[in-house]
Amino acid sequence: MLARRSLALGRTAAQNASFAAPVGARNMATLRELELRLKSVRNIEKITKSMKMIASSKLAKAQRAMQAGKEYGSANSEVFQNAPAEEGTKRKLFLVISSDKGLCGGIHSSVSKATRRYYQEGEVDKDTPLMVIGDKSKAQLSRVLPNNLVLTFNQIGRDVPTFADAASVADLITTSGAKYDEVQIVYNKFVSAISYESTSIVVAGEEVLKEAPGFKAYEMEDDVTGDLAEFALANAIYSALVENHASEISSRRNAMDNASKNAGDMINSLTLKYNRGRQAAITNELVDIITGASAL
Structure with missing residues (x-):
């Protein structure tokens, strides 16, 4: 009886030993x-x-285009300063400028958050129409303001934005049928090569220009005022596009610089762990060899 039990235990131990992993397999x-x-x-x-x-x-190319585009924005500001509109409640239309590309930090989130604040803090009506340039902010704002989204644009400013891009956007806004008295453009302002901030500019519409005291002093046909309003909108959009593009490029460079530094730190840490594990595995093998040689 004892012999049978010892034989069974021996078989079980042999089976477990056959399925057991080698000593250094885990390492x-x-x-x-x-x-x-x-x-x-x-x-x-x-x-x-x-x-x-x-x-x-x-x-560098984006900054040169931004400096040239700012001339368009300053010309717009001078026109509206010399012909201020009458005070009163005006219907607004929001135009948010972002891009279709990612991997550039929180530059798209900043304009989306600024737009949401306008709606959440009651500065504009809840039914104020919204238009977005770029797929990134479109995806963010379509989740929180789906009923306000009227028109979206993409494939604009894949390289350096041009005035033709801005003119096409202004034409689509004018012919979209959306009712507004002024357009508020939300974009990222270029502060320096390492920083930016979300800001906005307001561009008066055709009806507001017609009622402005500075324009009433001159006899102009309706077509002239409409063309001037569309041209002013295109100027403002172009100025915002090139400045937002420069902010995006600088933000992408900083994001990739930080990612490269983090990758370098991770490589150093993993290399240290790998060398320690490799040294431990070699030491264990040497111990086994020496122990086996001593046993012989």
Whole structure:
């Protein structure tokens, strides 16, 4: 009876030993995982560094276009300063400017948050129409203001925005049928190469220009006032587009720079863990060899 029980225990121990993993298998699997992760992080670092270099090369071009575009905005401001509109409640239309591309920090979220504040704090009516340039802010605002979204634009400003892009947007806004007295453009203002802030400018519509005292002093046909209002809107949109584009490029460069630094820190940490694990595995193998040699 005792012999049978001992034989059964021996068989069970032999079966468990046959299915048991080798002593260094756990360490080797961990080292393999660390090696694969190191490889992927190094590849990501190469991508982020390349994107940073591309954004740095584009930033100078975007800043030159921004300086040229600001002339259009300053001309608009001078026109409306010399012909101020009458005070009173006006119907607004919001135009939010973003882009279709990501990987540029929180630049799209900033204009979306600024727009939401206008609606939530009661500065405008709840049914105020909303138009968005760019798929990123469109996706954000369509979740919170779906009933206000009238018109959206994409594929604008894929490179440096042009006045033709702004003119096409102004034409679609004018012919959209939306009722408004003035257009409030929300965009990111370029502060420096490392900072930006969301701001807005207001452009008077055709009816407001007709009733402005400065325009009433001159006899003008209706077509002239309508063309002037559309041209002023195109000027303001172009000025906001190029400034928002420069802010986006600088934000993307900073985001890729931070991503490259974080990837470098992660590579150092993973390399240290990998070297420690590799050294431990080699030490264990040496101990096994020496122990086996001593036993012989």
